[in-house]
Amino acid sequence: MLKRLVKLASVLDERGLQKEADFLYVIIKEASRQDQLMEERNYMMDPRTNAKNAWEGYDERSNTIAISWTKYDEEHDTEEEEMLKLPAKRELCDLCDGKGKVVNPSIDAGGLSQEDFYDDPDFEEDYFSGVHDISCPQCLGKNVVPVVNYDALSAEQKKEFDEYQREQAELAEEEYHERRERMGEMGMY
Numbered sequence: 001m002l003k004r005l006v007k008l009a010s011v012l013d014e015r016g017l018q019k020e021a022d023f024l025y026v027i028i029k030e031a032s033r034q035d036q037l038m039e040e041r042n043y044m045m046d047p048r049t050n051a052k053n054a055w056e057g058y059d060e061r062s063n064t065i066a067i068s069w070t071k072y073d074e075e076h077d078t079e080e081e082e083m084l085k086l087p088a089k090r091e092l093c094d095l096c097d098g099k100g101k102v103v104n105p106s107i108d109a110g111g112l113s114q115e116d117f118y119d120d121p122d123f124e125e126d127y128f129s130g131v132h133d134i135s136c137p138q139c140l141g142k143n144v145v146p147v148v149n150y151d152a153l154s155a156e157q158k159k160e161f162d163e164y165q166r167e168q169a170e171l172a173e174e175e176y177h178e179r180r181e182r183m184g185e186m187g188m189y
Contacts, residue, residue, distance in 0.1 A: 039110040046109040048102050051137040054145035087152040093139035100141040101133040
């Protein structure tokens, strides 16, 4: 769309309609700026960009996952470090669907259109052949990730793990809102 507007502005300029062409160039510049902000927003929010190494804390010998976090005690207004060592099992990586690789988010986090492929047929071939793929940042190319084996937990472990998950969900919600706020400050929302 922007390419068409640039062509139109150029035609207007050639025909001596300078005010109209200048006005169109201002619109194009602002639209380009908005496109860039949207690209940056999409990249920042892409799950491939925010993925964490799922193997961190995993002990293959004991098939356990060590989870540590800071637990906040509202009643006493204190924080204490908690550590859980829980039985694990392996599941298919949900980020790469077990492929072990993903497209580099800098290539398509903002989405692609038919126009992207039409303008550059070699890019389309490269894209679909995996030229722009990277190792999955979550499973590290292993196709699977270790997860807590909830069925193998004791009653006490389930209680502790449920508390951990609640606190992590609250933390994720806070981080999401903080990220949106930062993006708003940058003019991305």
